[in-house]
């Protein structure tokens with residue numbers, strides 16, 4: 013028997029998201045049905061709305077969901093009915109990346125996250141008896157209920173039992189990416205200088221993680237002064253406005269060069285300048301979405317001579333369950349205070365929440381979908 017749900021349907025950028033009745037398919041052995049309590053709003057949702065990513069429309073988006081497990085398939089071991097869980101991206105579990113616990117680089121990322129269906133092509137959702145595109149990041153959590161998978165569901169550890177799900181919801185995307193970039197991908201060393209370009213969700217998470225790693229100085233660069241103030245609260249030792257000679261100020265502050273330059277803006281001219289600030293063995297980590305036609309140019313002698321690296325990063329090299337619970341541990345200890353980024357909206361205010369993200373007034377909007 014299918015399950016009735018309400019879901020926000022995206023039909024492109026010419027009309028607002030509309031909450032409508034849908035049906036969820038029966039569970040496969042490795043699937044879980046989650047009652048969604050809350051879901052974060054992320055730029056990737058808007059990128060799909062604007063058809064910048066190859067996800068078919070109309071579609072149910074939302075990929076930062078948290079909730080309570082209602083039912084599980086026969087092969088599920090990650091959680092049981094009644095458990096509090098948070099969802100992240102999906103992966104195949106079998107390819108060369110998944111087999112070394114690097115699922116963010118899954119060879120089969122597209123069919124498991126962006127095809128609008130299960131990887132085998134079957135629909136997880138129906139509307140008026142017809143298949144509806146969903147299974148976005150293996151969840152589609154802009155809905156009262158979601159079908160998730162063994163690979164992208166994380167049972168929340170007992171140590172985080174007091175943290176509300178509506179706060180935990182966004183941890184599986186941008187927060188994980190920024191923190192993982194620092195702690196896992198670039199493995200930032202204690203006492204080394206880092207600059208973070210762009211102080212949104214990803215950059216702020218990187219700044220909090222840089223503080224955890226003991227980096228020094230921690231330089232935040234943004235064009236929004238309010239965000240720079242918050243970056244300082246979260247651990248930045250210096251904050252420079254990108255419109256006001258930030259690169260020169262960094263050069264003056266760290267004459268021997270940066271150990272790490274982390275870009276979340278995706279602006280190629282900025283990345284090239286930031287790369288030019290690296291010390292020998294310095295790493296320039298890049299995560300920001302960019303135009304598919306953009307290229308980067310670096311001087312070959314400087315690239316080789318100093319052992320400098322450019323590192324493309326997806327999902328902060330997270331292995332999902334262990335890393336998300338590690339981040340929640342830091343949160344419980346007060347070292348990862350990401351609640352300062354969140355603004356809450358009711359589910360039926362989804363279009364207002366998206367607007368608040370796009371105009372920069374809220375760093376991380378979170379939709380309240382049902383009571384915990």
Ligand SMILES: NC(=O)c1ccc[n+]([C@@H]2O[C@H](COP(=O)([O-])OP(=O)(O)OC[C@H]3O[C@@H](n4cnc5c(N)ncnc54)[C@H](O)[C@@H]3O)[C@@H](O)[C@H]2O)c1
Nearest residue numbers: 189210211212213214234235254276299300301325326327
């Ligand atoms: N690679 C991954 O795994 C991954 C995961 C999540 C998000 N992302 C991408 O990372 C990027 C950042 O995500 P976010 O949620 O933090 O976005 P965001 O929009 O909240 O943050 C970007 C910040 O960059 C600032 N900015 C813009 N132009 C600038 C400039 N010239 N100099 C300095 N700062 C500037 C903006 O003011 C903003 O604060 C997005 O492109 C997103 O799609 C990548």
Ligand SMILES: [Zn+2]
Nearest residue numbers: 054056185186
């Ligand atoms: Zn996201």
Ligand SMILES: [Zn+2]
Nearest residue numbers: 104107110118
């Ligand atoms: Zn894989």
